[in-house]
Structure formats: C-alpha cells, structure tokens
Amino acid sequence: MVAESARGGKPKPKTKERFAVQIEGRDLELSNLDKLMYPEAGFTKGEVVDYYTRIAPVLLPHLRDRALTRIRYPNGVDGMHFFEKNAPGGTPSWVRLETLPVPGSTKSRETIDFVVVDELATLVWVANLASLELHTPQWRIGEHPDLMVVDLDPGAPAGLRECCAVAMLMRDRLAGDGLSAYPKTSGKKGMQLCVPISGTQDSEVVSRYAKKVAEELSAQVPGSITAKMAKAVRPGKVFIDWSQNAAAKTTVAPYSLRAMAAPTASTPLTWDEVSAMALGDEQARQFGAAEVLERVEDHGDLLADLLVTGPPLPVS
Structure with a gap:
C-alpha cells in the first residue's frame, strides 16, 4: 500500500x-x-x-x-x-x-x-x-563471411603490450598468404586483428584457416602464445582465439563502447602504434570515448579497408 x-x-x-x-x-x-x-x-x-x-x-x-x-x-x-x-x-x-x-x-x-x-x-x-x-558477426546477412577476425586475449601477467607483439607476428604470417590485417584494441584488455576476405568461403573454412595459423605461431613461440582455449594453459601467454570465426560467434564492433569502469571503446590502431606499444616506446593501453572521437578527427576510419572485399583464404 x-x-x-x-x-x-x-x-x-x-x-x-x-x-x-x-x-x-x-x-x-x-x-x-x-x-x-x-x-x-x-x-x-x-x-x-x-x-x-x-x-x-x-x-x-x-x-x-x-x-x-x-x-x-x-x-x-x-x-x-x-x-x-x-x-x-x-x-x-x-x-x-x-x-x-x-x-x-x-x-x-x-x-x-x-x-x-x-x-x-x-x-x-x-x-x-x-x-x-x-x-x-563476421558475415553480412545472406552472405558468407567477408571478415576473418582473430582475438588476442592476454593471460595475466601478459597484457596488451604482449598482444601487440603477437599481432605483429600474426600480421607478417598472414601477409605471406597475401592477406592484410588491421588492428584494433578490444576496449577491455586485449585486441583483435581484422582481415578482409572474399566472402566466397563458408565459416568452417575461415575457422579452419585461422586455427591453422594460430597453431603455427603457438608452435613457433610456445612460451608466449597458445592456440588452446583451456584457461589452465593461458597464464602469461597470449591466446589466439581463432574460434571467433564460427558462424554463431560475434565480435565487438569497431568503435563500440565497452562496459568497463570508464567508457573505453574498441579502437582502431595504426601498425606504427602497435609496434611502438610492443617495444615499450608507447604505453600499451585502451582508449576512452573522447580520445576515440579525437582520433577519428585526425585519422578518419583506420578500418575503412575492411569495407572492401579481400582475397580468398588459401585452402590446403
């Protein structure tokens, strides 16, 4: 009452x-x-x-x-x-x-x-x-995936700096197959690499390729990288999450806010910034909403190339 x-x-x-x-x-x-x-x-x-x-x-x-x-x-x-x-x-x-x-x-x-x-x-x-x-998702409605995304998730004490170092290894490995990778922060603790692809292959093909590359890099640098999802093996390593390419999975959109204590956002980066963060020349950090707006004024959309069709993935 x-x-x-x-x-x-x-x-x-x-x-x-x-x-x-x-x-x-x-x-x-x-x-x-x-x-x-x-x-x-x-x-x-x-x-x-x-x-x-x-x-x-x-x-x-x-x-x-x-x-x-x-x-x-x-x-x-x-x-x-x-x-x-x-x-x-x-x-x-x-x-x-x-x-x-x-x-x-x-x-x-x-x-x-x-x-x-x-x-x-x-x-x-x-x-x-x-x-x-x-x-x-990595696909447009009614179409096959036009993006491949790998999520770089650091297990403490590894952090964004270590993710940036792995991102550069991933970039170079993908370039060997004629693919271009574009980096962005997750807005939380890690980052993602986004790769424009042809949109002619189904999600199983994309996932299989992403897993293959993740396992290759993990084998090359086993002390710093893992391609396994089990949390027990992830402390101190960067987990390359290739599973983001499954048809039912989604990834945070570029420029989306994240639910942290402060309003951070998933922020596109230049490769020069990624290199500087990996080497410690620049602080490896997430960016706030106001900073993202300023960055867009300075750079425009650093991920504009994701809107252009890329090449097909190599199928072994």
Whole structure:
C-alpha cells in the first residue's frame, strides 16, 4: 500500500524525463539522459547517446547489413546486464529487422528477429536502450563471411603490450598468404586483428584457416602464445582465439563502447602504434570515448579497408 503524503493525498509517481526527437525523418523518444552509465567516470546515458551520434559516420558502415547483438546495462556498468539479439517490445516500425535462423539457441528458438543498424536513428534508439556494447558477426546477412577476425586475449601477467607483439607476428604470417590485417584494441584488455576476405568461403573454412595459423605461431613461440582455449594453459601467454570465426560467434564492433569502469571503446590502431606499444616506446593501453572521437578527427576510419572485399583464404 502506498503511504499517503503529509497533505493527506497519495504521492504522485516520479515521472521519467522523456524527450521527443526527430533524426533524419525518424521520430523517437529519449529518456533518462542524466542516468549514470559509468558511475566511476560520471559518464551519463546522454553522453553515451552523444558518443554514438558523433562516432556514427565511421561506425555505421561496420554495422550495416550485419545482425546486431547488444549488451544492455539498464542501470549502468555496475548493475545487471543482458545480451539481446531479438528485437525488444516497442521496437519502432521503421527499425530494420531480419528474421534469421539460430541453431542451438539457448532459448530453443528456431529464428530470431535481429535488429540491423543501417542508419543513425536506429543507432540512437539502440543507445537509448542502454545498449553500451555492440557486437556483430563476421558475415553480412545472406552472405558468407567477408571478415576473418582473430582475438588476442592476454593471460595475466601478459597484457596488451604482449598482444601487440603477437599481432605483429600474426600480421607478417598472414601477409605471406597475401592477406592484410588491421588492428584494433578490444576496449577491455586485449585486441583483435581484422582481415578482409572474399566472402566466397563458408565459416568452417575461415575457422579452419585461422586455427591453422594460430597453431603455427603457438608452435613457433610456445612460451608466449597458445592456440588452446583451456584457461589452465593461458597464464602469461597470449591466446589466439581463432574460434571467433564460427558462424554463431560475434565480435565487438569497431568503435563500440565497452562496459568497463570508464567508457573505453574498441579502437582502431595504426601498425606504427602497435609496434611502438610492443617495444615499450608507447604505453600499451585502451582508449576512452573522447580520445576515440579525437582520433577519428585526425585519422578518419583506420578500418575503412575492411569495407572492401579481400582475397580468398588459401585452402590446403
């Protein structure tokens, strides 16, 4: 029972601040923009929406035509969170949805209505739902993978610096097969290498090739690299996670925020930066949202070449 106020009437329920906005002809409503998403950093939902709005010109091309998995933090990074693939209730009619099969779903679904972020309004709508992290598969809808991704995951005491050294080995090994690798931080502790490929081979072929290269490098430098997933063998080594190329797997999108104490983002790097971090000439670290925006002003999209079709993987 609701307690009555000193005047004898029932207190009015606290209203949530909502703002109607129009973005490129789309009507949507923003809410709770002053809610802290990153309490330790004092970073609000309004700032999350602002970041995604400003980063959109370089982010949207990497999201376009890809089924999106969101990790939502309704009460900020210190609260509960959940993965969301299916379009939530109340999804605006103008949001693009694609019904796709999800074999092996933990919720026994045969298909899911995935959200596809093809435009700024959808990106802002997703951000307003406290979808801090945006993850995509290596394939565009209806197509074979056009990216190969390897995740470099350091086991303490190894860190990002060690990942950068492994990234350079991986880059050179892939170059021997005519492939170009593009580095980005994960926004958490490690990094990823993204490789544009032809989009003519299925995910099993891509996974098999990535595993082969990971095992080769692990055999060359067994004290520093492992291609095995077992956590018991990973302390002090960099795990080359080749399994990211399975059809059901997703990887954090370039420029996506991450749910850390501060609003870090998955940040494209130059190879000169990777080399400097590996050698200790530059601090190996993750980058914050404000820094990422500044870097885009200086460099543009360092991952623009991922949007161009690459060569097929060699098949042995």
